[in-house]
Amino acid sequence: MLGTFLSLLTSLTLQPWGREELVNETEVGPPGTSRRIPQSIIIGVRKGGTRALLEMLDIHPDVAVATTEVHFFDWDQNYAKGLEWYRQLMPLSQPHQMTVEKTPGYFTSALAPERIRAMNSSIKLLLILRDPTERVVSDYTQVYYNRLENHKPVQLIEDILIHDGALNTRYKAIQRSLYDVHMRNWLHHFPLEQIHVVDGDTLIRDPLPELQKVERFLNLPPRIMSSNFYFNQTKGFYCIRSDGRERCLHESKGRPHPVVNSTVLQQLRSYFQEHNRNFYKMVKRSFNWH
Numbered sequence: 001m002l003g004t005f006l007s008l009l010t011s012l013t014l015q016p017w018g019r020e021e022l023v024n025e026t027e028v029g030p031p032g033t034s035r036r037i038p039q040s041i042i043i044g045v046r047k048g049g050t051r052a053l054l055e056m057l058d059i060h061p062d063v064a065v066a067t068t069e070v071h072f073f074d075w076d077q078n079y080a081k082g083l084e085w086y087r088q089l090m091p092l093s094q095p096h097q098m099t100v101e102k103t104p105g106y107f108t109s110a111l112a113p114e115r116i117r118a119m120n121s122s123i124k125l126l127l128i129l130r131d132p133t134e135r136v137v138s139d140y141t142q143v144y145y146n147r148l149e150n151h152k153p154v155q156l157i158e159d160i161l162i163h164d165g166a167l168n169t170r171y172k173a174i175q176r177s178l179y180d181v182h183m184r185n186w187l188h189h190f191p192l193e194q195i196h197v198v199d200g201d202t203l204i205r206d207p208l209p210e211l212q213k214v215e216r217f218l219n220l221p222p223r224i225m226s227s228n229f230y231f232n233q234t235k236g237f238y239c240i241r242s243d244g245r246e247r248c249l250h251e252s253k254g255r256p257h258p259v260v261n262s263t264v265l266q267q268l269r270s271y272f273q274e275h276n277r278n279f280y281k282m283v284k285r286s287f288n289w290h
Contacts, residue, residue, distance in 0.1 A: 033092040037083065038066070038099045040124040040218055041116065043186075044107025046176055047138040048128045049200035052249055054102045056203075056211055059242045060223050064093035066101035073116055074109035083119065098218060100126075108175070108182050113189040124218055125190065130200035131289040132177035132272045133265065136161075137257050139173035145255060158261050167267045174271070180278035187282060197283050207238050 042050050058065045072078050072086045090099050106112040107127060116123060129135075140157045147154045161168055168174070186195060196217040203210040211224045229238045232248055239248035269290055280286045 029092040033094055035087050035090045036093055036099045037087050037090065037119060038101045038123070039120075040098060040100045040126060041106065042100065042102030042104075042126045042128065043112070043116075044104040044127060045129055045135065045179070045182075046104035046108070047135050047142060048104070048130050049198070049203050050102045050104045050128055052203060052207075053126065053128050053198060053200075053214075054100065055240060055247075055249060056207055056224070056228075057100060057214065059228050059240060060215070060220060062097050062220050062223070064091045064097045064099050066090050066099070069103045069105075070101055071103050071105060073112040074103065074105040076111075079111075079115060098220065102126075107186075110185065113186045117189045121190075123194065125186070125195045126198060126214065126217075127183075127186075127195055128198040128200045128203065129179060129287070131287075132179060132276065133268045133290065134201075134257075135177050136171075136173045136268060137260060139176065141255055141257050143173075144258070157258055158264050161260075161264050161268065167271055169271065174268075177272060178275050180275045180282060183279060183282050192283065195283075197285070199287060201288070204237055
């Protein structure tokens with residue numbers, strides 16, 4: 001398998017990065033299919049709902065999604081492997097389909113915007129965000145369960161958030177929720193018209209309107225319908241129905257969050273207020289973030 005993969009790579013001629021498509025004529029797949037660099041990327045944010053957005057977009061017949069997080073533009077060791085390596089990790093798609101990949105780490109990466117622009121300056125970017133305070137707690141929850149599963153010691157969230165009596169603003173989860181700081185970097189390389197912000201809180205509560213906005217942004221024909229979703233009472237969120245199959249997000253999604261001390265939560269919310277206001281001005285819209 002590895003030998004076949006490497007021989008494929010060496011047999012290809014790398015075409016200029018500016019092209020939106022790089023077609024591999026030797027690709028073995030259904031007639032007319034090939035692997036193309038994405039025409040749209042879900043750039044983040046971590047714990048904002050990127051997996052839900054990707055799975056829901058996968059309903060659309062004109063979308064082909066990369067199932068794994070590639071980390072091409074934010075990890076130097078992957079970026080050094082070159083664009084052809086990246087393209088080979090994209091799904092086989094028909095000429096009429098749009099290829100979409102998602103890597104939540106792109107949004108907070110200092111280098112990702114410039115690197116993506118070098119690949120395709122007209123690419124359409126999807127950024128899904130949720131209440132920054134809730135995102136911090138969700139970020140902590142993921143790490144907490146991962147450490148438990150790997151039999152590693154865990155800390156209470158309050159012990160991480162508070163350091164010497166003050167909010168620990170150097171905590172990575174807090175840094176990731178400074179949406180204005182990261183957005184400023186993206187707007188340095190892309191006009192706002194190329195970045196669509198998806199409301200992650202609304203997507204979970206009522207997916208269809210948010211997905212219809214994404215369809216319009218990506219110039220896709222409207223194909224996603226209310227019948228593609230059903231509410232799972234056990235899980236407490238919407239699951240997907242398409243092609244005669246029903247599926248829910250991985251069991252790691254929707255895990256119960258810890259109960260956080262109300263004073264600590266208020267400190268978090270207060271800290272994010274100014275950053276949120278700055279972000280609202282940048283994207284010319286506001287969100288229901290407390």
